[in-house]
Amino acid sequence: MGKYCIGVDVGGTSVKLGLFTTEGELLEKWEIPTRKENNGSKIIGDVADSIGQKMEQKQIDRTDVCGIGMGVPGPTMADGHVIKCVNLGWSECDPAKELGEMLGIHVKIGNDANVAALGEMWKGGGKGHDDVVMLTLGTGVGGGVILGGSMVAGKRGIGGELGHITVNPNETERCNCGNCGCLEQYASATGVVRVARKLMEEGKEETALAKLEVITAKDVFDLARNGDPVAGKAVEILGQYLGLVMANVSLTVDPDVFVIGGGVSRAGEILIQVIEKYYRNYLCITSDRADVVLAQLGNEAGIYGAAKLAL
Amino acid sequence: MGKYCIGVDVGGTSVKLGLFTTEGELLEKWEIPTRKENNGSKIIGDVADSIGQKMEQKQIDRTDVCGIGMGVPGPTMADGHVIKCVNLGWSECDPAKELGEMLGIHVKIGNDANVAALGEMWKGGGKGHDDVVMLTLGTGVGGGVILGGSMVAGKRGIGGELGHITVNPNETERCNCGNCGCLEQYASATGVVRVARKLMEEGKEETALAKLEVITAKDVFDLARNGDPVAGKAVEILGQYLGLVMANVSLTVDPDVFVIGGGVSRAGEILIQVIEKYYRNYLCITSDRADVVLAQLGNEAGIYGAAKLAL
Numbered sequence: 298m299g300k301y302c303i304g305v306d307v308g309g310t311s312v313k314l315g316l317f318t319t320e321g322e323l324l325e326k327w328e329i330p331t332r333k334e335n336n337g338s339k340i341i342g343d344v345a346d347s348i349g350q351k352m353e354q355k356q357i358d359r360t361d362v363c364g365i366g367m368g369v370p371g372p373t374m375a376d377g378h379v380i381k382c383v384n385l386g387w388s389e390c391d392p393a394k395e396l397g398e399m400l401g402i403h404v405k406i407g408n409d410a411n412v413a414a415l416g417e418m419w420k421g422g423g424k425g426h427d428d429v430v431m432l433t434l435g436t437g438v439g440g441g442v443i444l445g446g447s448m449v450a451g452k453r454g455i456g457g458e459l460g461h462i463t464v465n466p467n468e469t470e471r472c473n474c475g476n477c478g479c480l481e482q483y484a485s486a487t488g489v490v491r492v493a494r495k496l497m498e499e500g501k502e503e504t505a506l507a508k509l510e511v512i513t514a515k516d517v518f519d520l521a522r523n524g525d526p527v528a529g530k531a532v533e534i535l536g537q538y539l540g541l542v543m544a545n546v547s548l549t550v551d552p553d554v555f556v557i558g559g560g561v562s563r564a565g566e567i568l569i570q571v572i573e574k575y576y577r578n579y580l581c582i583t584s585d586r587a588d589v590v591l592a593q594l595g596n597e598a599g600i601y602g603a604a605k606l607a608l
Numbered sequence: 609m610g611k612y613c614i615g616v617d618v619g620g621t622s623v624k625l626g627l628f629t630t631e632g633e634l635l636e637k638w639e640i641p642t643r644k645e646n647n648g649s650k651i652i653g654d655v656a657d658s659i660g661q662k663m664e665q666k667q668i669d670r671t672d673v674c675g676i677g678m679g680v681p682g683p684t685m686a687d688g689h690v691i692k693c694v695n696l697g698w699s700e701c702d703p704a705k706e707l708g709e710m711l712g713i714h715v716k717i718g719n720d721a722n723v724a725a726l727g728e729m730w731k732g733g734g735k736g737h738d739d740v741v742m743l744t745l746g747t748g749v750g751g752g753v754i755l756g757g758s759m760v761a762g763k764r765g766i767g768g769e770l771g772h773i774t775v776n777p778n779e780t781e782r783c784n785c786g787n788c789g790c791l792e793q794y795a796s797a798t799g800v801v802r803v804a805r806k807l808m809e810e811g812k813e814e815t816a817l818a819k820l821e822v823i824t825a826k827d828v829f830d831l832a833r834n835g836d837p838v839a840g841k842a843v844e845i846l847g848q849y850l851g852l853v854m855a856n857v858s859l860t861v862d863p864d865v866f867v868i869g870g871g872v873s874r875a876g877e878i879l880i881q882v883i884e885k886y887y888r889n890y891l892c893i894t895s896d897r898a899d900v901v902l903a904q905l906g907n908e909a910g911i912y913g914a915a916k917l918a919l
Contacts, residue, residue: 372894428763442860444760451862452739453896458859463852463890475892541774542856548769549753549860551762579774581786583683585764 299363302607303402304416305344306368306409306599307331309384312344315600316351319363319608321420326600327351337386345399365404366606367393368412368599372454377406380454405606409599411448411457414441416602417556421593426553430546431592432459432539434561437473438481438488444550448606459546460485464538483538486514486561493517493531502526518564532571540575547580547587558592565591610674613918614713615727616655617679617720617910618642620695623655626911627662630674630919632731637911638662648697656710675918676715678704679723679910683765688717691765716917720910722759722768725752727913728867732904737864741857742903743770743850745872748784749792749799755861759917770857771796775849794849797825797872804828804842813837829875843882851886858891858898869903876902 299319306313308331315326329347332339344367352359369392371382377393393406407415414423414431423429427446433439440459442449449456460481461474468478470491482488490512497506504527505520506512520528543555555576562568573589580586594601610630617624619642626637640658643650655678663670680703682693688704704717718726725734725742734740738757744750751770753760760767771792772785779789781802793799801823808817815838816831817823831839854866866887873879884900891897905912 440859444755449755449861451858452864452898453862453894455859455894456862458862458893461893462856462859466848466852466890472892476890537777541777545773545853545856546860547762548751548766548773549857550760551764551767551769553763579777579787581783582769582772583764583766587763 299361301357301362302604303348303362303365304600304603304605304607305365306412306603307340307344307370307385308409309333309370312340312347313596313600314344314347314351315597315604316355317601317604321601321604323597323601325351326597331385333386336388337382340385341392341395342399345396348400359400359402362402364607365396365400365402366412366603367396367404367406368409368603369406370409373406373408373450374454375450375452379406403607407448407450407603407606408441408454408457410439411441411450412602412606413439413558413598414443414457414556414602415448415605416594416598416600417558417592418443418446419605420601421598422556422558422590423554428550428552429554429556430459430543430550430552431556431558432543433559433592434484434486434557435559436485436487438485439559442546442550442552444552449550459542462542462545464541480538480542484535484561486559489514489517489531489535489561492534493528496527496530504528514561515563518567522567532567536568536571537575539572540577541579543572543576543587543589544579548582552587554588554590556590556592558598562591610672612668612673613915614659614673614676615911615913615915615918616676617723617914618651618655618681618696619720620644620681623651624907624911625655625658625662626908626915627666628912628915632912632915634908634912636662637908642696644697647699648693651696652703652706653710656707659711670711670713673713676707676711676713677723677914677917678707678715678717679720679914680717681720684717684719684761685765686761686763690717714918718759718761718914718917719752719765719768721750722752722761723913723917724750724869724909725754725768725867725913726759726916727905727909727911728869728903729754729757730916731912732909733867733869733901734865739861739863740865740867741770741854741861741863742867742869743854744870744903745795745797745868746870747796747798749796750870753857753861753863755863760861770853773853773856775852791849791853795846795872797870800825800828800842800846800872803845804839807838807841815839825872826874829878833878843878847879847882848886850883851888852890854883854887854898854900855890859893863898865899865901867901867903869909873902
């Protein structure tokens with residue numbers, strides 16, 4: 298049994314890597330650029346080289362490493378296959394097998410949002426629980442479902458794709474996925490700004506948002522905190538739809554805890570409060586509900602979760 | 609290792625029991641009345657007596673029985689505890705432990721809808737799959753989620769309570785659970801009749817429903833099949849909200865197959881078609897969707913699932 302495990306988080310711009318003890322102590326982290334040319338064909342070789350160099354530098358033999366985990370930005374099948382990773386240029390491939398053969402170390406793979414949820418369960422906001430659902434509110438809305446300590450990837454790799462749950466069947470604008478009314482259209486950084494803009498254009502109330510040239514999610518939350526009615530309404534809508542999805546997820550898999558991460562989660566307490574209000578509202582059949590907490594690992598959730606996946 | 613297992617399905621009117629081989633062959637089934645007096649305190653004793661008699665009659669020793677499974681109409685905790693079963697008069701209790709001590713055979717317990725889903729996975733519409741979600745459209749709407757061959761009971765016992773997922777936040781009538789806009793309000797036998805009545809009262813279109821003194825779910829489907837516009841609209845609404853929930857469940861746990869059971873499922877092909885139309889509509893991120901099939905075990909799903917639970 299090795300003493301180390303390695304977590305790899307493959308993103309569209311950079312690959313984050315972390316060397317961990319099997320107890321989950323992060324010994325060292327580093328990054329390499331993601332080379333997307335030639336349909337991303339160099340990415341796995343680059344990752345192998347980087348890990349090889351680190352092991353040499355640290356005088357770690359491959360028998361000391363009990364495994365490597367890797368998160369990728371796309372759906373992954375139970376057998377490790379990737380069907381498509383648009384952000385990396387990948388079509389059908391088996392990157393875990395490739396990397397494993399290059400290094401002679403066993404590699405496991407998962408969708409990045411599911412892997413981040415695993416990281417938060419292991420060492421972050423969900424620590425101490427084994428049924429954890431994470432919602433990552435970034436440019437889009439990512440999700441991850443962990444039951445009994447294991448990721449629910451699903452038969453088609455769409456387990457935990459909570460950002461594309463339909464929350465408003467009456468929406469007329471389309472989401473990137475082709476559907477209308479996805480959670481992502483209201484609760485991502487882009488979404489809350491979109492909603493605030495629409496409310497501003499309706500012009501029913503005065504708003505300080507009108508004075509800004511560029512509106513960010515942070516602006517919307519800052520103004521909401523100061524009582525701006527339009528920004529406040531956009532935050533309410535975000536909370537309403539997140540609370541709705543969380544109630545519905547509770548009625549499906551009934552987790553211990555929801556972990557809220559991503560850039561939008563920096564809004565902190567105001568976000569948790571508005572989510573909890575609507576979560577309670579939509580979940581009536583029990584008064585004993587899951588906790589709602591902020592993520593703790595930030596950008597490192599991916600490497601933590603990938604390392605845990607390897608164990 | 610025993611040759612037999614026993615499935616018990618405790619309902620509000622009767623308790624169904626089944627003697628099975630461990631391969632899942634139903635050797636004999638029987639029923640006893642559910643005695644609800646004194647807060648249902650006699651139910652478990654009655655079940656023990658009935659099983660004891662059957663074993664004596666068949667000359668089965670308790671070492672020949674590898675276990676007993678039991679489905680009950682309420683949430684069950686991971687440790688076997690029941691918090692409340694309104695239909696049986698039970699408050700907090702541990703019926704699996706009680707029954708086990710009376711018979712000297714290991715007993716496992718689960719919520720009846722989850723147990724029925726397990727039965728359909730084992731020997732019914734979901735046979736051959738291990739990630740199965742069942743929706744039971746009866747007086748209410750029950751649900752069961754099976755992942756990796758095991759029931760997802762959840763941390764509070766509300767896993768698979770799909771009937772109480774909010775599908776219409778704008779609904780003003782209340783569901784029994786206290787929420788407004790639950791799936792059950794549109795897709796149960798009672799729900800589809802409620803919707804048909806409301807549409808009839810709006811009086812926008814002629815309908816043969818107006819000639820009926822009592823309207824049943826079967827009437828609504830029969831008239832919809834014959835082109836009645838109001839009945840047809842009620843069926844579309846049922847399909848829309850079922851399809852919405854199924855898309856959202858797919859984006860959470862991504863099962864292989866959805867099994868549709870309960871009295872309403874006797875409507876057959878028209879039901880599957882309308883559900884599939886909306887399921888496709890709301891699940892855009894993949895073109896490879898779960899199958900939607902009818903349940904096959906009818907009232908026996910509960911004893912099959914309970915027997916499987918015991919294995």
